[in-house]
Amino acid sequence: MKQFDEKFRERLEGYEMKLPPMDQQAFWDRKANRDRAARRRHSFLSVAVGLPAAAAILLVLIMSINLLSIQRPAVYDESEQLAQLTTPIVTIASGSEIMEIARIDDFQEEDLMESDDYGSLEVAEDVFMLVETMPEFPGGTPALTDYLKKETTYPEQAREDSIQGRVLLSFVVEKDGSISNPVVVKSSGDILDAEALRVLSEMPKWNPGMDNGILCRVQYAIPINFRLN
Amino acid sequence: MKTDSLSERELATRCAAKDREAQGVLYTRYASMLYALCFRYVGDREEAQDLMHDSMIKAMDSIGTFRYNGEGSLNAWLRRLTVNVSIDRLREMSKLRLIPLDQTTEPDTLKADEDDDAVDTIPAQVMMDMVVGLPSVKRAVFNMYCIDGFSHKEIAEKMNITEKGSASILAKARAQLRDSVNDYLKRTMQ
Helix, strand or coil: CHHHHHHHHHHHCCCCCCCCCCHHHHHHHHHHHHHHHHHHHHHHHHHHHHHHHHHHHHHHHHHHCCCCCCCCCCHHHHHHHHHHHCCCCCCCCCCCCCCCCCCCCHHHHHHHHHCCCHHHCCCCCCEECCCCECCECCCHHHHHHHHHHHHCCCCHHHHHCCCCEEEEEEEEECCCCCEEEEEEEECCCHHHHHHHHHHHHCCCCCECEEECCEEEEEEEEEEEEECCC | CCHHHCCHHHHHHHHHCCCHHHHHHHHHHHHHHHHHHHHHHHCCHHHHHHHHHHHHHHHHHHHHHCCCCCCCHHHHHHHHHHHHHHHHHHHHHHHCCCCCCCCCCCCCCCCCCCCHHHHCCCCHHHHHHHHHCCCHHHHHHHHHHHHCCCCHHHHHHHHCCCHHHHHHHHHHHHHHHHHHHHHHHHHHHC
8 A cells, every 4th residue: 555655656646736827926925924924913912912011010000099990901802702702603503413613714714813803703692514415506606606606796996906716605504595694704805805896795595404303504714806807 | 045945944933923025935835735635625716716815824923833854844844733723614514504524424435446556547637536526524634634644533633533434444445446546447457
């Protein structure tokens, strides 16, 4: 068996593939975005740590002079909101044998923070990740792919500005097959996000998910790629 | 400046100092290989490009933790980091149901090796297609164990399976690849 593995390793270990044109530019753009986001996060953190500290000192000062009681600094609310991100948003259907609590993991958290819109991440409790019969786009995955290709138009503005990217959308397939709770998990800028959300919201009804003979709300995600030639 | 001839050690040191030019060299030198590596794991060009970018950014951010250990060690470090990023993404995608985590079991049979030399005639690109054609879990285990040098223990930890499970998935992956190889050879011999 070693020999068989070895043949594959020999050929594929250092295998190189030609990258799409403009990849290098796309890479540097992305890196610059990341660096900016990291700086933003950093400054937010220092504010989040700095302000309460300053507020605490102030509080002690004020209390020592026995003045009026003061309210909690506003910054606490923000950190509470952030904490929500790490709580499980999905549970697994009780009829399913697989016991797993899915949660939004690091890479998404990061992307959500970058999108500056983590407030929209409130999904009702009974949304499942995995059920016996997963919901399906009418006609299956090939039909979904065709549908997305057909219905998505490249926004003119994005074309002019050479904006490309991949929008990752998560949503819930309701018990009646309709789509709800669309969330941009991974943004590629407002223009492309908006088009992706438009197409998502105009999708025909899905065949809903079922578990143990009971209709279930199920979370799903799809990527929509925007590429200029 | 003669950036083409930078040794791995120099390259790593300069990248750690956030030298933009060195980062450019890092990209040009390794992007195509890491892109192919990601493709081997996810089987989708867009996704592979995205992953390669993520890995490259992560590498540039964390290259300070890289310890030079002879020529080739930077290459190995980058590959390993990229495999880790790819596996994390695969797990993420399986949660998001982007791809089904197909773990269906088939009889674990292997035909005797008829003609291993014939395998040498298969173009690398065709072999890539065969690997990419595996269901995601088999693909990941085969890639990690056979090509990227992870142990079953490491695979078990990364993939949340047991070592035994990893070994049995690997056997199934090999069996499926063996079938692909035989099919290909049969078709081309005619």
